Amino acid sequence: RRQFLGAAGLSSTAAALLPLLKPAGASAALEALAGHPGPADAIAQDESFWFTVQQAFDVDRSLINLNNGGVSPTPAIALQAMQAHWEFANRNPSYNEFRIQALHKEEIRRCLAAAFGCDPEEMAITRNTSESMQIVQCGMELRRGDEVLTTTQDYPRMITTWKQRVRRDGIALSQFSIPTPAEDPEEIVALFKQHLTPRTKAILMCHVNTTTGQILPVQRVVRMAREAGVPVIVDGAHSFGHLDFTLPDLDCDYFGTSLHKWLCAPRGTGFLFVRKDRIRGIWPLLAAPEALDDDIRKFEEVGGHPKAPYLAIAEALTFHQGIGPARKAARLRYLRDRWAQPLTESSRVRFYTSLKPEFSCGIAT
Template sequence: MLPRSRHPLSRRAFVGRAAGALGTTLGTAVVADFGTPRRRAIAAAADRLRHGAPADAADDEQFWREVRAAFTVAPSIVNLDNGNVSPSPRVVTESLVRHLEMEQDAPVLVRDMLGPGTANLARELAALLGCAPEEVAVTRNATEALHTVLLGYDLRPGDEVLTTTHDYWAMQNALDQRAARDGIVVKRVAVPVPAASMEQLRETIEGGMTPRTRLVLVSQPVNLTGQFFPVKQICEMAHARGADVVVDGAQGFAHVDFKIADLGCDYYAASLHKWLMAPIGTGLLYGRRDKLAKVWPLLPTAPAAPKDVAWKFMDIGTRSMAPFVAIGDAMHFHETLGAARKEARLRFLTRTWADRLAKVPKVRFSTSFASPEMSCGLASFSLDGVDDDALQRFLRDRLGILVQSIRYDRASFRGVRVTPNVYTSPADLDAFCDAVERVAAKGLPPSGRS
């Protein structure tokens, strides 16, 4: 005989419990429980800064110590690889675990009750983006969202899709498959590294356009280097030539402060488990309402389903709703920090380590620091005479410092990507810079020594 649940609940009590959770996390406004001392401390610290300029808070270490304490980050690890997957603050992890346990109490009931709540979640994500709720779909990551557009957008043989050599490999693979299957033409332009100006980047994209260009894919920012593009100008140029624009925002959403109108794009995709710090396996897809009918869902919906709403992309079968519910807590944490304040902190952290390593003769940057709008919290470098993979392994295995070594042959790119986050301290960056300076001066130590 199977053991009885350790938490026996009547159906009425169970429904009440689930409804209460929904009211907290997916209500008409995103409301996380800030009743604990730690959560109150962050809210109070943010309130203290509310009248100041965001840049003034960038180096306010008293505030950022409160933020750091909201994470369960191991003190023995210096995590500078948040552009891969970021840890979530404790409040998000607790929400995820709580709703996973609820699902195990009665999976079908919880799915039926939490599932409709994703409409509320779409409304909250739409508010962050500055668009209509019908234009937002909740996905599992940016790759799923972008593949939906790249593989579902109406194209005919001979139509061209323009992208760059620096766009993410999964999107390149999708376009190559589309070319092989449907006879479209994929054009790729080489991105200057580092770019001299936003105008140079705009001209690079313009130089790849032809009368047959139907769709333009651009990253904001590029995952390799953190390079931002003048997306608004690119969209205006593309629209004037009859092309639509899809933006890969996997590294941009909740990284910098913007609204979708600031970009002017037709489609936008993001992973929420990076800079929003939501649970792993969460993302979003935005589509302009008048452009949604151009995109076929990867998984078909009912024939009578509306064609001009992004929700048509969310019918993907059975899945756990717990990660999606916890997105609400991540959004509230993000909003408590303040999007502009967070952007200022990320730029401050990057410039802190980059300015220091810029004094090392052997360091070469792939990221442009020509003007503030060209980069933020993601930057890449290489060290003359030192293998990038070996440097990554040394930092990780000997010192507990996590960075990302990247080799991307399509773009002839190699480098080490560094991505701090809001819980990163100046001491973390000092430890990283100390190590790189030591390697630059003496080389990598022999195996078995640090």
């Protein structure tokens, strides 16, 4: 058990506080995955390797589901862990949840921060991307006449959030369209730069577009925007657990994601990254005490909520790392190309997504 939990970065103290977990099957699966060495592109076509991965999930195979990006099934080890945490909390809720499981959550924060490549004190555990994004969008100090910039292809809920601030606070929303498909990163950067004005106070952009799967040049946009003094909010709903990257590859100011998508964690889990020097400048969605003004945990002040889904993130993260982010991304591209490449030969089909690996991964339209 210590070895298994150690793979997720959990301490032996945390392991001792998880008496209900029985991850022997999970350990066997991870050992089987580790026994398949080789480059990611070669593993992508190794059906014996992916058969082992497949057995970790209990899914309805009577329906062919081509949309796992909205909500992914959770591997059995994470479901079992979540159930164990629920039962443990239920035995003595006031003590077990508030005194013990609250401490476990700090271990999860450290695990996620290590995987993302940030300081744990910059990592808030949330319920989904929408909550993460709206914490920043609604918490920024914006005054009448200030402007925010995004695209017409960004996620509707995020655009709706800006439009509410237009109605409520009198800010201005500027939008433009990205070519589909887009294969020139500098063209995208130039479009963002072209629409910047002296009134622009923030840029919102997707890392991976939810409709087309387009991978956007986040780091290049961030560098351009930083020269103009404009922070960048990155919607990472479809990138974390999907693409092989860490924070230094983006260098953004804010990043939010859902963990029940590509990481396959339990439903209702996500995270928000806020650069340490920007935490004070963002108001939480729900009120937090003044003592937390500089604390990332102020964004987690949502009242009573179960800890079990959050704590089971550890098993989902271990499973993801056992597969290997690069292997996973290569497999997703391989599966995408199995159906997409033959269709490129048809004059009746138009692709809105570039199939070049640097511009898309597991999503194509």
